Amino acid sequence: MIVRCGRCRTQVEVPGPGRYSCPACGTVMEVRDRAADPGLVTPPPPAPEPPPSPRVQCPECGLRFIVGAVASAPCPNCGALVSVPQRGAG
Ligand SMILES: [Zn+2]
Numbered sequence: 001m002i003v004r005c006g007r008c009r010t011q012v013e014v015p016g017p018g019r020y021s022c023p024a025c026g027t028v029m030e031v032r033d034r035a036a037d038p039g040l041v042t043p044p045p046p047a048p049e050p051p052p053s054p055r056v057q058c059p060e061c062g063l064r065f066i067v068g069a070v071a072s073a074p075c076p077n078c079g080a081l082v083s084v085p086q087r088g089a090g
């Protein structure tokens with residue numbers, strides 16, 4: 001990894017974190033590991049998207065609502081029985 005001397009700006013290649021003296025001016029440089037830097041916090045991975053819920057539209061009132069794995073469900077708005085299209089059948 002390449003570090004730069006804070007005094008004379010000389011770029012020095014070092015094998016890793018540790019204390020090194022600048023070959024140009026002799027200033028001791030303390031090289032810290034970037035991965036172990038507590039200032040860097042990796043954000044948690046995004047939550048996986050939930051599977052799409054089956055949704056039907058009531059032919060009577062036009063309300064769209066989510067239904068379960070059923071053949072038909074009553075509309076929560078007007079009470080009409082709405083048939084649910086089955087996916088993957090056949
Ligand atoms: Zn230096």
Ligand SMILES: [Zn+2]
Nearest residue numbers: 058061075078
């Ligand atoms: Zn309805």
